[in-house]
Amino acid sequence: MDTEKFKNALLVEDFCDLRVQDFSFTSIKGTKRELDTVAIIRKTGGNVRVLSGGGFGTFCFTDPDDLKFAINEAKIASDLIPGKKIFTNYEVNVDHVSVTPEMDPRKVSLEDKKALMNKYIDIFMNYDSIANLESEYYEQFTDTLVLNNKGTEVRQEELICGLTFRVTSQKADLTQITRLSFGGNSNYADLLDHEEEVHTKARQTIELLDAEPVVGGNYDVVLDSDVSGLFIHEAFGHLSESDNLVGNISLAETMKLGETFAVPEFNVIDDPTLSGYPGSYSYDHEGTLAKRTYLIKDGKLSGRLHSLESANLMNETPTGHARAKNFGFTPIVRMGNIYIDKDRHSIEDMIRSIDKGLYLFGSAGGQTSGDTFTFAVQGAYKIENGEIKGMVRDLALTGHLFTTLKNIEMIGNEIGFSKAGGCGKGGQILIQSGKGSAPIKIKNMGIGGK
Secondary structure (H helix, E strand, C coil), X not given: CCHHHHHHHCCCCCEEXXXXXXXXXXXXXXXXXXXXXXXXXXXXXXEEEEECCCCCEEEEECCHHHHHXXXXXXXXXXXXXXXXXXXXXXXXXXXXXXXXXXXXXHHCCHHXXXXXXXXXXXXXXXXXXXXXXXXXXXXXXXEEEEEECCCCEEEEEEEEEXXXXXXXEEECCEEEEEEEEEEEECCHHHHCCCHHHHHHHHHHHHHHHHCEECCCEEEEEEECHHHHHHHHHHHHHHHHEHHHCCCCHHHHHXXXXXXXXXXXXXXXXXXXXXXXXXXXXXXXXXXXXCCCEEEEECCXXXXXXXXXXXXXXXXXXXXXXXXXXXXXXXXXXXXXXXXXXXXXXXXXXXXXXXXXEEEEEEEEEEEEEXXXXXXXXXXXXXXXXXXXXXXXXXXXXXXXXXXXXXXXXXXXXXXXXXXXXXXXXXXXXXXXXXXXXXXXXXXXXXXXXX
């Protein structure tokens, strides 16, 4: 990358930044026992932004010789937006971040990656009741240079790899689906030696076929780390992305800093600086240093996630949460690693505290609409008189976010993070987005079945 050439092109009067990126993505996909798709994508390009009018003008390009043209076009676009925005709140950072995993997936052959997948696939498919299996190995590497005309010069390598499985069991007309993931970071070694977990997931998926369908109603529930992580990411995390508050008077009033949302023991943090998770990084795609940010502290709303633009509009501090899928997209506010922090209770404590309820395991996706949510889970165990009993299936949890937060009664003493990243927003599917939680107990949770 010709850094000096790029820097010289940014010598313009208005705020201007440039993101130049080498991007590569490898995917191996399989159905049942067959690895049927291998895709390797490599591309290089840039994205320039100019703030000379009432908002950013942007232009992306693939030929470095087009940079001056791109800047001019971005300025024209910005000038077409009424008003005049000026940024006064920004960082100037100069740094070079390299990635050095214990076992670099880029140095592992395609044949070895296929062999690893086939080993796990054979375990799953050797169970007679496993009717279908969708498998994927993914690997993404980016080398990104962020420059602006205020002095920022940040070059950052990012690498993530992982394995995901969608497992379907079947008996007559009944099917059950679970998911299993490994990795979610730069170290290929974290994908190895998971045979026992694969066996456990296969058996669990088959056992769900004999589980009772859940009876819908309100239950006291314990959510494992996976379900709790999905809940806090989807139901609360997106409301903490401050670009969703800009221009939304009603939501901004609801998300007023200092409001009490939960019990004093409840804390929610987004921390991209954690090492080894899907949403880990050092700088965002505006060159702002990633910051550990309390969103809820001691039960009260204490912060939110910001880009340069949202922070300047709201007169708050940029948190380093503006990121883009690749150079073809402009950065928007995204979560890094969001999680519910631990407290003091064990899983056993929470289960013993419930006379009649459910212990939910395994997230299976969901949707939100404003402050209401519906999430599917892979399965649950009945809790009777403080003890785990038989398994139930076909569950979804539904509720109102702020009511649910106030119904959280106990928080576990260990945090677990999902090994599968991924989040969609604004037409950008970002695989580098992490979620986690300590297990939590919620009273009076709405549970629906099929």
